[in-house]
Amino acid sequence: MMKYNKVPLAAIRAMKWALAAIAICLVLVRCTGSGKSIDLEAGFQNPPESARPRVWWHWMNGNVSKEGIRADLEWMHRTGIAGFQNFDAGLSSPQIVAKRLIYMTPEWKDAFLFTTKLADSLGLEMAIAGSPGWSESGGPWVTPAQAMKKLVWSETRIEGGLPFDGILPHPPTTTGIFQNIGETGGYTSGMSTGQNIPVFYSDAAVVAFRLPVNDRSLAEMNAKVLSSAGKFSLADLTDGDLANFSFLPAGKNGEKAWIMYEFSEPETIRSLSMVKRETGMRFPGISGGPQVERTLEASDDGKSFRPIFKIPAGGTSQNTFTFEPVTARYFRIAFLIPPPPRVDNGIASYFGINTSGMKPPERGINISELVLYPAARINRFEDKAGFTSAAGIYDMATIRDSGDFVKKEDVIDLTSLMSSDGRLQWTPPEGRWAILRLGYSLTGHKNSPASPEATGLEVDKLNAGHVKAYFENYLDQYKNATGGLMGNRGLRYIITDSWEAGVQNWTDSMMTEFSDRRGYDMIPWLPALTGHIVESAEASDRFL
Template sequence: MLKLKSLPVLLFVAAGALSASAQDAQTLYQDFQHPGQPYRPRVWWHWMNGNITKDGIYKDLTWMKRSGIGGFHVFDAGLSTPQVVEKRLPYMTPEWKDAFHYAIHLADSLGLEATIASAPGWSETGGPWVKDEDGMKKLVWRQTEVKGTGKALKVKLPGGFDITGPYQDYCYVNQSVATVFLQKKFYRDVAVLAMRIPNNDKSMMELNPTITTSGGTVTAEQLGNDSISDYSIIQAEKDGKAWVLMDFHQPQLVRSVTWSVLKIEERVENCAASLFSSMDGKTFTKVVDLSYQGGFERVEDIPQTTARYFKMVFTSTEKNNSATGFRLSSLKLSPVVRVNLLSDKSASSFYRYGTSVKTPATTDVVNTADVVDVTSFVKDGVLTWKAPKGRWRIMRFGYGLTGKTNHPASPEATGLEVDKIDPVAIRDYYKNYLQTYVDASKGLMGNRGITYLLNDSYEAGAQTWTGKIVEEFKARRGYDLLPWLPALAGIVVNSAEETERFLFDWRTTIGDMMTEYHYDQLTDILKPYGLKRYTESHEAWRANATDGMDCKRSADIPMSAIWMRYKQGLVTVPQHESDIRESASVAHIYGQNVAAAESFTSDGFRDGAFVYTPAVLKPTADAAMASGLNLFVIHTSPHQPVDDKVPGIGLGLWGQWFDRNETWASQAGAWTDYLARSCYLLRQGKFVADVAYYYGEDSNVTARYQTRMPKFPNTYNYDFVSPSIVKDVLKVDNGQLVTATGMRYRVLWLDNVSMMSIKMLRRIKQLADAGVTIAGDKPKTLVGLDGTVEEFDSLVKDIWGSGRKNVTTGVSIGKVLANTGVAPDVTFSDAKANIKFVHRRLNDGEIYWIANQTKQARKFTASFNVTGKKPQLWHADTGAKEDVSYEMVHGRTRVTLDMPAYDAVFVVFVDDTDVPAVTLAERARTAFAEFAQPWTVRFQAHRGAPSQIALDSLASLTESSEQGVKYFSGVATYTNNFKVAKKSLKKNAPSRILLDLGEVKDLAEVTVNGLPVGVVWHAPYIIDITAAVKAGDNKVEIAVVNPWHNRMVGDMQPGAETVTYYPIKYYKADEPLLKSGLIGPARIVGER
């Protein structure tokens, strides 16, 4: 067991301190205008299925450099990408290594940061060099019932399940998993245990009901045995429902249902079921509705019901259900209680609420004192044992392989995922893996060349065993695991309450081992190579038994993900907000100061394909920054090996497609500048938060807040804190919570704490005794077998029931902060608008980032908790800054902000002032010059459009009757002229001459009189052309770019000449087109 608890706390203290170094205002602004490589977005560079060329590598990387990208994360992936090169370069062949060496040396020469993934594919840590015994493991069991007579008996035990698959003997079929790995046979014994069977506990075979179905034959033996692969097909009726009717021949008590239903197509069915009961077989009453929401076998306790007949009705809940029936693997109606939602509680699967649903109290239990280890009496699969009188259950526990492979790797790079809780196997895995990259890069690794390794989101599935887990459990929890193994098979041990407490310990043990061995240990593994790491964890819901903050704590750059939701019309969703805030909280507390995110990922069918432009992406980017992101890692920039196929190949159906073949690739620098400038300022100083937001044990942030973020006032801010942070990292200073990295919190808020371990409760008491303000929920139930219920109740009473002034419950966060005397960090006069802020504190200044996250323009007054400093507005899209009117009142500074839809601005306080108020004159804009007519439009070649057209008036190109224009995608250059009198530039000349383009779809690169003026990429499409305007004739060229979408739709028209190439066809001929081109009205205005 690794001793790593102190490591994450100390790792990044120095880095955090350095980031807060004071900067004079001029240097701060210069670096903001021209942010360096550390702040620039990275991209995910996917090499797809051996489609690799050096020519493509050179063009990809030089485009990245020109476009202001700071580096790349390179992946080798498969996804059945078709071959588009003359010769594939399979993974790690000499030819592949040669190309990789070329890429790394070129990247080094260009100053691009290079990162490798932690495995071929994107998830997680696996490859063809992983031996069977080092693969991910699962606990399996077989049961045999015997009658003891007090004399020796011989029992041939059923063989342990050696089938490779995620649960018991269930094996994936027709899945995207290499068949060779599913054919492996692997089994090792753990223990053979004997236990008395409670009197009421009878199997389906003993109850022996007569069974009829809606179609198909099934037996009690098949429904009641341990096998998942032993199934029957139950045909559905015309309404799509299938049913199973069980006649028990006499009234039968039922307290739990265990069931497993899969589709005929042999995968887990999204299925609902309802159980009905009847005494006469004619009139049925619904007992309960059940839902198959996780795991390969569902165990649910139901309202205690006695009836002769029970009928289970199955209904598909899949969106596009075409099932004609269901594979029924198990259906066990039991007269005793089983562990409720067993698969979730045993860590065999992970469902959001599974661990919070309790197992009902029962007396039909197995006592640990009565569990007999009879392993030593087994030889060659035969148990010879003198069994005492009575009914005994013999359980043979062992372990096999889950069969999970790294994905989506090319075939040559696919192998077993390594055991995530075996430290030796993990070290061996990385020793082999990293050596291949030492060879491929010819040693260019560490300070130069390959500098980082990335752990992508965890998608390797559950693991429930490893070779030394019995010893690990004893060392960590302080008691023996073996007598409790029956609970992992659904049997209630000692009592329902104690079983639940044990299962908490079980999940915690697996989670702690994975955190320490798969994540924390990696820091030491990488050190000899000079590598640092990015780390994602869950990304969504609960991917494993770990806490996401703990997984990221020792990473050099904690990382998250944010997806696009274009078709749904959503800027973001709580799943991504919570993931980003988790990473940002880690960066604040442990001191990395950088929180990255896989950014703008999209499912082309669900979210939209080839529709993304900076204007579309910006609201989501701003939402990410509002949650704490300050380094973008753009998903994805696939390697384009050839030039004659555009937009080319990609990561299957996933985008966003940000590479050199993107229509706006040449204008991408304006977008990356915006991201880099924003990230630069969002890394200065220290994040300001008043609340440490604790989210409870035995879960993770993205599971807790998958569908709804915490209800938190938008006038304060907060960091998430994990159980380990509360116990091991936070200290108390004058009643406030502080960290070694300089964070300071005024309130500890407790959420999701109805269940709490005794160690956490003891820590809460310590904090309460030290004067920390504690608010939110209070615990009700003890989890874990450490401690007693009596101590738990006494501590709860002491903390919440003894009249402490610093401990409250049932009061909102805002009121708690106000009662504690904490002034709002910022307030907004438009209180109901969705306005977000981030506050960074410098040694001698304050930076506030304000984002209008609404579709409407907003004008409002913001009141900042700052005084004595002059505010300025700094604009990340242009790099410009400007003074602003302000008023200092009662120790605060008021600033009125007039923000367009989805706008964001920095309000920077760095210059001292004793002037309490400044009112600036409002600027007025009037017409300055008129465009001539008509407009000339030149079209990018080889895009299916004519070379040029003339337009008498501006409108969307999609309104054209010319098919090549209507379906055009790419660069359309609009040319026009205007005249300026000499006197207009002299006496009473405007302070600025602006080109207002009106509506643009989607970017515009402007040139005036041959001088590049800049790129405008979001509304309002206004650009300053003052420096380029001259007296007399002026020529304007406006290169307008729209995305690939319209041309892809055009290629689907009957008889169309194909322009685009992409392996997946996202659109049909009737897909609505997106507006395109310069729509206007275009005006030239003077500002005074």
């Protein structure tokens, strides 16, 4: 016999209240605040203006005509589309009209005025992107001084107690992502306009700091360089020239390729920096290539190696890692390099790149810098200092170690002592000292993917004055192009699409803005921006 569970009276009452609430909701669905009935089916068939779709409308590389404009807008109106967002874009679109309409020329403005008036007459909402292309806020009218910037530096080491009179090495003026590496990444790197990328540089500060006792260079430690193949020297791997690469071929038959440092006696190592460029097909916005495994290994006899840690890829060309102190006579970075992937011709052709006839790259990896440090550095300082947009920086904490660090009171501001030609005259106190000459140069990011004539530098996002000047210029151009039909009618909105402008970590007023916003001076902490630990690992991480 089937048994039935008794339902408690309280549960029955709850069910009744729930059914009553559902009934009330169904009634409310058919009512407005004024009590008028809404027919949901009719609402879907003829939705209000606020619920109708807007569409992206790209003018691709000047392939525009008034006939095409009228056909598109009248179709939008007939099909119930409420408006459009206009992008003057580029990519590799071929010319299919008799005459291209080049951005902001009289012919282009005439077509845009025609568009504005027609859209207004049809009741279509009209918007434009924040720049030519769809990312982000840049154009030919942005001057180098107004463009996105990054911190750069040079380091000079001197002995204390002796007068120093010399020219400090000029920090890199290269337009690019980091120090003297001239890559910008994203669409920008592949959308060359045929023009030289502008160069800009300005000094920011000069500071000196007493070096920790154990902060010695590999040359001072008499390190010897060996490798599984290729040609590498201690000078090339430690000279600070990040753009001078040497090729390390992949190991044969699945074996590891490696670069090794040999010391005459056991040394304790706490950090390493590496600048590498993996082989593989590279397209704008897309990097193809093998996933290389990188491992730091140590040995006491140069034959039997033990793994220390697997080195992650990192977010920019140079990556610095700090680990638990390891003592050994031999240290090597081992690379396990799989075969390159098949080239995707479809992706390549989308960016206007013909891969027919391209040969797969030789298996291997390019290395320009490989430095081991007995004095700890800030773990992944490049990510923490804003040279990348890496996520999870709170998981990159620098290991707390008993090693010596730079003391904040040992950081001295020498900015006023350097002349305009970079000459510094100064007598340091006793000890070993490092002098940092810091400045800023361009990241090189451009608005994209715009037509060549509408492509220029991205504006400095950290400078309110530069951003204001950018948009005033940009909107004045459209005010002229629309005959003033902007605001409540005609051109009504600006939209921003996907961010492909990279990162920047410096601006003209960075030092002042920092002290105003954070309440303390950056000067004693500037060495941390170059990887040196100031006060403690925790304090330096917190500053960055």
